[in-house]
Amino acid sequence: MDKFPISNFSQYISHHLKHFSTYKQIKIIDFSIINIDTIFWSLFCGIFPFFLIFIIYYFSNVKKPNKFQIFLELLFEIVNSNVKSIINKKKNKFIVSLCLTILIWISSMNLLDLIPVDLISNIFFLFSGKYIHQRIVPTTDLNCTLGISLGVLIIILYFNIKNKGFLNFLYELLFFPLGKWLLPFNLLLNIIEFISKTISLGMRLYGNMYAGELIFLLIALLSLTSSFLGCILQIFTGTIWAIFHILIIFLQAFIFMMLTIVYINQSYEFHV
16 A cells, blocks of 8 residues: 555544555365564564574673673573472473573563554555555554464463373362362363463553553654654654553563463472
8 A cells, every 4th residue: 555644643543553454265164364563573582682592602602701691691590589489390492492592582572562553564564565554563463462372272281181190180170169060061161271371471461561552552643743842742652652661561571471380380289
């Protein structure tokens, strides 16, 4: 499409809350909407940061560590200490790696929220002559956050079966916490518990990042007034909010990681 015509503020906001999407249909089967921007930027945030980590690791020196190496070691110690303090088990290398991946990946996706809302679209317009708006923050898409939390649910179920055994895990689902005489209610309560953990994990991250993005859009409206005062206010308020939002960006990633550790730790608790 051509450059986006801004006729009013509500149109500007509604336009920027839409994803760069397509429909994928085969005959009668509808595979619904594919948010291309969410897929691309989530993969970008999953590949690029870990590529940098690999480069840092490759050029690392034990005797003379550089600043990036020290930062990564500090980050690893933070994750490792939290895992050990909550999950008091000897073999937790996989859990540490998992939580470190979650922390870095979600933080990387959240950091994209600090990029000006129209910058990427204007770059596309500069090179292609077409205005293709993208929501470059994957965590503002509920599909992304629920997808990550669904992956965490699969890992939780895996640890429950691994640590307790399939029969013992099934026994807990059917007979805990209300006893054998209320078997249907036990199963229902346990299923609701697992589902609520998954939904709350994804919704918490999505809600905070979506609200942050919306505030950035409201601040961007100040420059649309085409006045000098509006531009000054946008720069000032945008800077203040960006500084405060940095805390939210890393805090939400840390909370997601910590809840993952807590949920995995519950798989080590036996009720049989």
